Amino acid sequence: MKKIEAVIRPTKLEELKKVLNDMGVRGLTVYNVMGRGLQQEIKHYYRGQEVSIDLFAKVKVEIICPDHWQESIVNGIIATCQTGAIGDGKIFIYPVEEVIRISTGESGNAAL
């Protein structure tokens, strides 16, 4: 099993949820996060006092899936969230040792 973490533009979340749902991926966890990659900092001014904004609001989507789903999910995320500009975000993939559904005690792919 794999854990796919995608940091994306907040405006892309609804579309991505729909795409994942259509693919049969129902379970996901979503966070509001702040972060930065290659984006330039922005300067704001409050009564002329400078504030530099170098962390940007993003959404992080976590999906745990069977190994063979990884490629299609990643392709789905890229197809949905890519604008080609800096600030589209990143995808991180990790191996997952075990998954257990608390309500039934099922484990492995059956728990996904």
Next chain:
Amino acid sequence: MRPLFIAVGWAVLFILLIPEAALAAAEPAALDTGNTAFILICSALVMLMTPGLAMFYGGMVRSKNVLSILMQCLAVMALVSVQWVLLGYTLSFGPDHSLLIGGLDFLGLKGVGMEPLAGSAGIPQAAFAGFQLMFAMITAALISGAVAERMRFSAFVVFTILWTTLVYDPLAHWVWGGGWMARLGIMDFAGGTVVHISSGVSGLVAALVLGKRLGKDQETIRPHHLPMTMLGAGLLWFGWFGFNAGSALAADGVAAQAFLVTNLCAAAGIFSWVGAEWLHHGKPTLFGAASGAIAGLVCITPAAGFVSPMAAVIMGFLVGPICYLAVSKVKDQFGYDDSLDAFGIHGIGGTLGALLTGVFASRSVNPAGFDGLLAGNPEQFMLQVLGVVATYLFAGLVTYLILTVIGRFTELRVTAAEEEFGLDQSLHGEDAYVDTDLSGISQAS
């Protein structure tokens, strides 16, 4: 210094020349219901300015300190109201002693009631006392902006009582209660010196005595809720009509003129502040627009009943860039932490307004006033300079003394831990935004 000497010379001359008879109280007028209704309504408008100021300031602090600044403003309303009845009104408007202070004849508002005030346009003295109370209130509340996010509440309470008694009441007497500034003919229609310079300068001194907020040098401390600041600016603007038009003390042409120029200068203030920052940093900000409106209102306050609409527009165009410069550059240069720019907007805007009153005042607008520089009376400008300098010195010095004395008995400032934690929780034991503040919940448990 030379112009100052000339002004003082003129001052002495004026005092010597004015016959006593001219100062004797006029015959009591019959009660005028229209004027009385107007002043009562204006009093309510001015009262609303202090909660409005609380909102204006509240949006500018961090979310952990918003209740503390609202509480300071509300506490001032309570403290100054009671002080005014007991002592404030009589010190400000009691029979004059040596052109310096009012006598104690109205202690506890004794004899201040339904009878029309002598020399007034037929308004009961109770209405006059109520109207003036609202001015004392907002003035003391303005100082809270300079000491925000770090002053101890108990020290602030004691400071407010002493400050309104020792700084505001004498100043109000000097300008409006028949004191030396009134005698000299220094013009202050609705409180450029008494309200704005006095609170602004006192705020600056208090900010210097207290020192900077923690973290001020490491980061720009940002407003937590600018929509709240906008709401406050709207309430202040609304209340300011009562402040300035009501200062005519009658529902007459001067009041109408003051009402009109008040709106114009606020509008021009928005134009000029936003224009300045737009040119400087490339973006027009809401915070700048709200600040410009207040700067314009401050600037027109001393001039409201004395200047033409076009003069008000020019004053508004001048005050925006000057106050913007004060809060964005001068403050950094000198390194004081006037948290919410009480000095930068009220001190500087009030100073500009007081001086420009001496430039633009015209008897063609208000025959009861004096001509200014442009109407061929440069002496009036020098008198305005004298009024400004005297207010700076008096307010600054007495504020310093008050804080020094209080500082002998108690800490003026919260501890570093309390400041970091936020004044709302550490001083008042409550939280403004319970639902959204996870850290607040864990800290409290």
